[in-house]
Amino acid sequence: MALLKKLLKKFFTLIKSQPIKTLVDVRLNNVSQLAGFAKKKDLEFFPS
Template sequence: MVQIFTIGFTKTSAEHFFGRLKDSQSRKLVDVRLNNVSQLAGFAKRDDLRFFTKSLCNMEYSHVPKLAPTKSMLDAYKSKKVDWATYERQFLDLMISRQIEKIKPAELDGCCLLCSEDTPHFCHRRVVAEYLNREWGNVEIIHL
């Protein structure tokens, strides 16, 4: 069985975020955001995350933009030009075209997918995890 965690960083404190991450015992934080250096990200900017995940959680950090939507897709959703169902379908098509299922399950086993949304319900990290479960089978998804 492959175990994939997911986490978002908005509407939470750094203490709560890193506490949940550490308690999960994930081995790596996998950043699936398109833009991981925005000043709006607060403690969740790329270089800060690399430092904090290693120092506080003893885990690695990597940015995998292959698991992120395109800028045009994200902009259309954020500006409400498309609804969630349309965005999710477009993102599923993108994952299929990128063949993300060819990532070896061992590469993501025990990893935590990071995005900004506070809950997984309307976040692409959930869509990634569920797509991989459909393609690989036997994936336990744990939303932190």
């Protein structure tokens, strides 16, 4: 899980550094409990 958190932080740091207007979630099962990226503790990484 620590690796996932590091990857998530790196991913959103990269996203924030680019002029991106829209980000689309294309995972096959993005509502699964295993999706992980939608957990409350990870919301700090999401761009605002």
